[in-house]
Amino acid sequence: MTTAPKLRVVIDTNVWISALVFGGNPGKILDLFVDRGIEAVISTEGLSELRRKIIQKFPLYTPQLGLLEESLRQDAELVKLGAHTVKVSPDADDNKFIETALIGHCDYIISGDRHLLGLKSYQGIKIVKPAEFLHRRGKAVGN
Structure with missing residues (x-):
């Protein structure tokens, strides 16, 4: 029996931060990444934004940030932006x-951003x- 290929996902900065600070469904997304149940793809710009926002808004979580960054550098696919410039979101920062x-070549973007x-x-x-991503996988908090 062959197993289905892992879903490739981009995880928005707000989801990474929520995973570190609050847990819940974003924490379950982080667990899926750590347990290699999904393949995360992140850009250098996304990694920089994550670092900047944690340090500015949640400095007490800087040690956990270091561990997450190390895990992302080792286990996520790091891509360089510029090959497919897009301008579709009302918030230009979201286009990255x-x-x-x-x-x-991702299947999903997992985000809490309304734009x-x-x-x-x-x-x-x-x-x-x-929550919707996890529901589709049968892993939402409360399931």
């Missing part, structure tokens, strides 16, 4: 996640909240 997903979520999908890439 769409571009990352295009370059990384991205409002798009619902882009070129076959589904844009969903953590």
Whole structure:
């Protein structure tokens, strides 16, 4: 019996931060990544944004950030932006996640951002909240 290929996902900065700080469904997404149940794709810009926002808004979580960054550098696919410049989100800062997903041939963007979520999908890439992604996998908190 063959196993289905792992889903390739871009995880928005807000989901990584929520996973570190609050747990819940974003924490389950982080667990899936750590347990290699999904393949995460991240850009250098996304990694920089994650570092900047944790240090600015949640400095007490800087030690956990270091561990997450190390894990992302080792286990996620790191992509360089610029090959597929897109301008589809009403918030220009969100376009980097769409571009990352295009370059990384991703199945999903997992986000809590209303601008991205409002798009619902882009070129076959589904844009969903953590709970919806987990529900589709049968792993949402409360299941």
